[in-house]
Amino acid sequence: GAVVSQHPSWVICKSGTSVKIECRSLDFQATTMFWYRQFPKQSLMLMATSNEGSKATYEQGVEKDKFLINHASLTLSTLTVTSAHPEDSSFYICSARKAAGGFYNEQFFGPGTRLTVL
């Protein structure tokens, strides 16, 4: 159990377009989901914390109007990159924390989404 999926796994888009990335917990409910970004040969950097039914909390330096996060249900969070530019090209990874029965705050990670903006 504790599987997290992301869709799409990769996407290529033109500069100025918007891209939506979905993060789903397939076999558990997640009150909290986290969105991370990873640039080449760098580690994961937290972008925002998403709680079901409330506004996301963004890390310093992350533009909330550019990276729209919606956590509409206990199994789905979406990240929309609005007006994407080449510098937004990165690997986006989500993680989910179980609503109940969680073990020591363990987080389960999705497989990531590779975004390339031309």
Added chain:
Amino acid sequence: KQEVTQIPAALSVPEGENLVLNCSFTDSAIYNLQWFRQDPGKGLTSLLLIQSSQREQTSGRLNASLDKSSGRSTLYIAASQPGDSATYLCAASNQAGTALIFGKGTTLSVSS
């Protein structure tokens, strides 16, 4: 603010060797610490999770230790294999329900 550091950044060993990856963190008031494996272009695979009250966790050839007082964790890999080649990430959380703070990782290469 919690900071996580991993040393070395890269490591190359021959097959069969035992090795240790190091992770240090600045704030000893951690809630838990996790070790992950990441293959090139892929997501994260959780290897071991150590609760703050624990000293170590073991899974197969892997053993992770935690020393809060010194702000260190180690990942011990026994009898390394070429399939162990990957980047290993250490991450700490300071409170239940909070995000993980990641180190930059150690890229391991095991040659046959």
